[in-house]
Amino acid sequence: MTPDYLATEELRDDRDNRELEENVHPAVWQNPVPARKYDFVVLGAGPAGVLAARQAAQQGAKVALIERDLIGGECLNTGCIPSKAIIRTARLYAEMREAENFGARVPGDIHADFPLAMERMRHVRARIGRESYSARQLASIGVDVYFGEGRFAQPNVIVVSDKKLRFDKALVATGSRPLIPSIPGLAEAGYLTNEDVFDLTECPRRLAVIGGGPLGCELAQAFCRLGSQVAIVQSEPMFLRQEERDAAQILAEAFARDGIGVYLNTDVVRVRIEGGEKFIDLDTDGDKSTIVVDEILVGTGRTPNVERLDLDLVGVKYDTENGVHINDFLQTTNPRIYAAGDVCFEHTFTHIEDASADIVVQNALFLGRKRLSALTIPWCTYTDPEIAHVGLYVREAQKKGIAVKTITVLMHDVHRAIADGEAEGFVKIHLKPGSDRILGATVVARHAGEMINDLTLAISSSIGLRDLGRVIRPYPTQAQAIEMAADAYGEARVLPALRRMLSRWLTR
Numbered sequence: 398m399t400p401d402y403l404a405t406e407e408l409r410d411d412r413d414n415r416e417l418e419e420n421v422h423p424a425v426w427q428n429p430v431p432a433r434k435y436d437f438v439v440l441g442a443g444p445a446g447v448l449a450a451r452q453a454a455q456q457g458a459k460v461a462l463i464e465r466d467l468i469g470g471e472c473l474n475t476g477c478i479p480s481k482a483i484i485r486t487a488r489l490y491a492e493m494r495e496a497e498n499f500g501a502r503v504p505g506d507i508h509a510d511f512p513l514a515m516e517r518m519r520h521v522r523a524r525i526g527r528e529s530y531s532a533r534q535l536a537s538i539g540v541d542v543y544f545g546e547g548r549f550a551q552p553n554v555i556v557v558s559d560k561k562l563r564f565d566k567a568l569v570a571t572g573s574r575p576l577i578p579s580i581p582g583l584a585e586a587g588y589l590t591n592e593d594v595f596d597l598t599e600c601p602r603r604l605a606v607i608g609g610g611p612l613g614c615e616l617a618q619a620f621c622r623l624g625s626q627v628a629i630v631q632s633e634p635m636f637l638r639q640e641e642r643d644a645a646q647i648l649a650e651a652f653a654r655d656g657i658g659v660y661l662n663t664d665v666v667r668v669r670i671e672g673g674e675k676f677i678d679l680d681t682d683g684d685k686s687t688i689v690v691d692e693i694l695v696g697t698g699r700t701p702n703v704e705r706l707d708l709d710l711v712g713v714k715y716d717t718e719n720g721v722h723i724n725d726f727l728q729t730t731n732p733r734i735y736a737a738g739d740v741c742f743e744h745t746f747t748h749i750e751d752a753s754a755d756i757v758v759q760n761a762l763f764l765g766r767k768r769l770s771a772l773t774i775p776w777c778t779y780t781d782p783e784i785a786h787v788g789l790y791v792r793e794a795q796k797k798g799i800a801v802k803t804i805t806v807l808m809h810d811v812h813r814a815i816a817d818g819e820a821e822g823f824v825k826i827h828l829k830p831g832s833d834r835i836l837g838a839t840v841v842a843r844h845a846g847e848m849i850n851d852l853t854l855a856i857s858s859s860i861g862l863r864d865l866g867r868v869i870r871p872y873p874t875q876a877q878a879i880e881m882a883a884d885a886y887g888e889a890r891v892l893p894a895l896r897r898m899l900s901r902w903l904t905r
């Protein structure tokens with residue numbers, strides 16, 4: 398089977414793609430002879446499946462892992478890794494263009510070399526494929542790796558190719574795929590998704606991104622900085638629907654500065670092809686307009702891979718919108734079958750897969766009672782600036798009738814952010830009123846994805862803001878914003894009382 402990204406001659410000959418293929422779907426691979434019975438069979442070798450299979454094998458279980466396409470799934474091949482790799486190159490170009498802001502002068506015009514950026518991306522992907530998702534490496538730790546499409550055949554049997562794998566426990570980790578909106582003319586005009594956008598070898602001159610969620614926002618900014626004239630169309634009033642409004646507002650401003658055409662509150666009505674160009678008819682609160690582009694990238698959500706698994710046969714409930722139904726122990730409606738990852742989770746992130754692998758392996762194989770709800774899960778959108786969040790949002794707290802007190806520190810007051818020329822953004826910490834218990838936090842900053850970790854640790858380990866502020870951090874770092882928030886909390890609580898005491902002392 399030829400992986401999609403090797404579809405063109407040029408990419409087939411690419412050294413890095415060849416290396417990747419050799420690791421994540423070797424051209425020559427003999428599926429093993431099935432064991433009499435497996436303790437654990439995993440369907441789908443994305444991060445959720447691989448991490449669970451690896452953990453189970455390392456703990457002595459007899460494990461089979463089935464993948465129909467590429468080990469590493471979306472994250473390695475068409476998601477996290479390729480996107481982060483091109484975002485890095487895109488940021489470099491943005492910084493070169495803004496050299497004067499950093500006290501530097503770059504001679505001449507700067508033209509992004511798109512093919513070179515994609516070459517680096519393929520190199521990064523191949524390296525991570527080799528180090529973390531190699532079929533041979535998995536086999537070497539005792540995982541029986543099968544290539545082929547798997548499906549349930551009997552309550553304790555999964556079939557792959559012509560092999561029957563008997564299991565004691567199974568995991569469905571089949572992931573998700575792009576959800577394509579039903580826009581008249583879109584299919585006829587042709588469009589890109591994350592599944593093929595990283596195969597591009599030339600930068601589209603004009604690119605429309607439909608969808609203003611994390612994927613749309615990250616790639617719109619990256620492609621703009623790599624040389625495309627980008628327009629991003631979002632049906633809602635703000636990007637990143639779930640984030641706080643001021644965070645999304647900063648992003649909209651950053652997009653405008655980058656030169657991205659921003660269309661909020663806008664629906665795509667129709668797509669037409671005329672003279673080889675793609676005309677996109679838009680409706681912005683009743684105002685009609687048309688943009689003309691060469692390529693369209695669709696980033697309007699995900700749909701879980703639940704088809705052709707014969708889940709009904711084994712009593713596993715699912716629906717095509719939310720995927721496989723699970724309980725807090727990651728068990729499906731068949732207690733011997735578990736599910737994890739994009740096929741069943743509300744939030745679709747690779748970093749949940751590590752923790753969920755642990756939950757599944759402990760609960761399925763070692764009588765554990767670990768719960769998904771016990772996890773504190775942060776997330777980050779890797780735009781510039783990054784937007785990261787953990788815990789409760791204010792609007793969520795309001796809905797639940799929970800009062801919050803918010804402390805905000807602006808990055809333009811943080812010495813390191815000023816020195817770095819990265820003073821855009823804020824750290825916002827939501828506390829339980831009258832205490833320093835952290836209920837939630839949003840960070841908008843160049844390194845928000847790193848800074849959110851302190852706050853995640855604090856929430857998961859019940860460390861209050863006061864103690865978090867007592868951590869001695871090297872000066873100057875951008876994470877000092879958290880210390881400043883702790884100081885602000887202390888000042889608001891302690892200073893008035895202290896002032897009263899001191900003034901009584903002085904006027905004695």
Ligand SMILES: Cc1cc2nc3c(=O)[nH]c(=O)nc-3n(C[C@H](O)[C@H](O)[C@H](O)COP(=O)(O)OP(=O)(O)OC[C@H]3O[C@@H](n4cnc5c(N)ncnc54)[C@H](O)[C@@H]3O)c2cc1C
Nearest residue numbers: 441443444445465470471472476547572738739745746747
């Ligand atoms: C552009 C983009 C950027 C992203 N960036 C980030 C990021 O920065 N950070 C982050 O945390 N997340 C990110 N994500 C999300 C992340 O990629 C997913 O959450 C993660 O890959 C989900 O892992 P999974 O194992 O559940 O599913 P997948 O990675 O989708 O893997 C499922 C696997 O199952 C296989 N499969 C399906 N059906 C069968 C079958 N019947 N038989 C055998 N095999 C089957 C598939 O081929 C696939 O390999 C990004 C996603 C995209 C699209």
